[in-house]
Amino acid sequence: MGVRWFPLVGWAERGGYLADGHGNSVPRFHVTWGTGPAVVAPFERRVRDAASSGLVGLRFRHRVDELTLTGGAVDGVRGAILEPSQAARGTRSSRTQVGEFELHAPAVIVTSGGIGGNFDLVRENWPDRLGPAPERMISGVPEHVDGRMLAIAERAGGRLVNRDRMWHYTEGIQNWDPIWARHGIRILPGPSSLWFDARGQRFPAPHFPGFDTLGTLAAIRATGFDYSWFVLTQKIIEKEFALSGSEQNPDLTGKDIKLTLSRVRPGAPAPVEALKRHGADFVVARTLPELVEGMNKLTASPLIDLADLERQIVARDREWTTRSPRTCRSWRSATRAATVVTGWRAPPPRTRSSTPRPVR
Numbered sequence: 001m002g003v004r005w006f007p008l009v010g011w012a013e014r015g016g017y018l019a020d021g022h023g024n025s026v027p028r029f030h031v032t033w034g035t036g037p038a039v040v041a042p043f044e045r046r047v048r049d050a051a052s053s054g055l056v057g058l059r060f061r062h063r064v065d066e067l068t069l070t071g072g073a074v075d076g077v078r079g080a081i082l083e084p085s086q087a088a089r090g091t092r093s094s095r096t097q098v099g100e101f102e103l104h105a106p107a108v109i110v111t112s113g114g115i116g117g118n119f120d121l122v123r124e125n126w127p128d129r130l131g132p133a134p135e136r137m138i139s140g141v142p143e144h145v146d147g148r149m150l151a152i153a154e155r156a157g158g159r160l161v162n163r164d165r166m167w168h169y170t171e172g173i174q175n176w177d178p179i180w181a182r183h184g185i186r187i188l189p190g191p192s193s194l195w196f197d198a199r200g201q202r203f204p205a206p207h208f209p210g211f212d213t214l215g216t217l218a219a220i221r222a223t224g225f226d227y228s229w230f231v232l233t234q235k236i237i238e239k240e241f242a243l244s245g246s247e248q249n250p251d252l253t254g255k256d257i258k259l260t261l262s263r264v265r266p267g268a269p270a271p272v273e274a275l276k277r278h279g280a281d282f283v284v285a286r287t288l289p290e291l292v293e294g295m296n297k298l299t300a301s302p303l304i305d306l307a308d309l310e311r312q313i314v315a316r317d318r319e320w321t322t323r324s325p326r327t328c329r330s331w332r333s334a335t336r337a338a339t340v341v342t343g344w345r346a347p348p349p350r351t352r353s354s355t356p357r358p359v360r
């Protein structure tokens with residue numbers, strides 16, 4: 001097809017429950033060489049070839065508002081033609097109508113994407129099993145991912161299934177340089193950051209970074225708060241933080257070998273460093289008391305207790321410094337604790353994991 005792969009496989013969503021529970025038992029997260037527009041490009045080329053030979057018709061700026069019916073069968077679409085727009089990819093484009101259209105076909109397939117940009121719809125379909133929907137959310141998708149076609153399809157007699165099968169990432173932070181409204185970026189984390197709830201209590205296994213996002217979401221909602229904390233060091237952020245999104249990975253997106261190789265240099269990748277410096281959700285401090293002070297300033301009430309947080313970090317660090325592999329429980333054995341339950345045989349991949357060391 002023309003889609004190439006970066007020769008490194010990550011291990012996302014490891015799960016961490018029983019061996020017959022959900023979760024990836026092997027690394028299977030493939031990164032394309034050339035992301036976002038580069039993934040679309042080979043398909044676009046073929047579609048444009050077909051369009052130039054008259055096999056395909058492209059109707060940009062045509063918004064479907066209705067599915068048409070004849071004798072109870074869907075036979076076409078009707079909608080508005082929107083005025084031309086030069087809006088950059090992902091940014092809001094004009095919804096001013098300049099005309100109407102109607103098209104008919106023997107078969108109509110709706111491929112209108114998800115609902116993530118429409119928080120009302122997300123809340124309406126929020127499953128009880130995840131606890132109550134958060135008051136505050138950020139969005140990994142632009143506003144046009146509005147789920148509007150679901151109701152349109154339903155009005156035409158479509159039967160909607162699995163409305164509650166939604167996927168949310170809990171390691172989301174506000175983009176300091178947003179492209180769309182409420183723009184959130186997902187941290188693709190390695191396993192070494194310590195994950196605490198709003199009151200500063202470490203989440204139990206298997207709620208470790210990158211293990212089970214929906215399980216962790218339910219755990220966070222059970223605390224009654226809509227946020228949690230990662231506590232980590234500069235070394236961990238340098239090695240383990242990657243950001244989701246083609247614009248956050250200019251090297252992979254642009255197939256830039258030199259820029260990609262610079263990832264092995266010391267220091268965090270530029271987009272990560274920028275988010276650390278400018279991100280509204282980051283607290284950067286030289287000492288733990290300063291860090292806790294900063295965390296408590298960022299929230300409505302000061303919920304983090306320095307002594308309690310320190311106790312948990314010291315306990316975790318002690319496991320690292322206890323050299324016996326039998327008693328060492330951190331990510332290797334945090335993953336091992338999870339490993340025991342999932343039955344993993346292979347060690348976790350080391351490519352994007354910080355060398356085990358104490359956090360303090």
Ligand SMILES: Cc1cc2nc3c(=O)[nH]c(=O)nc-3n(C[C@H](O)[C@H](O)[C@H](O)COP(=O)(O)OP(=O)(O)OC[C@H]3O[C@@H](n4cnc5c(N)ncnc54)[C@H](O)[C@@H]3O)c2cc1C
Nearest residue numbers: 062063064065111112113114140141144145148149186244
């Ligand atoms: C933060 C984030 C990270 C992700 N990371 C990954 C990843 O690493 N790997 C992976 O495989 N997947 C990932 N995904 C998921 C993946 O991006 C989506 O599943 C995929 O893009 C959905 O494709 P789609 O064609 O179904 O919908 P879309 O790409 O949303 O396309 C739907 C199209 O329909 C159009 N449309 C909608 N309504 C109308 C209407 N009424 N009239 C006319 N046109 C309409 C829209 O304009 C849009 O062009 C991620 C998603 C998010 C949000």
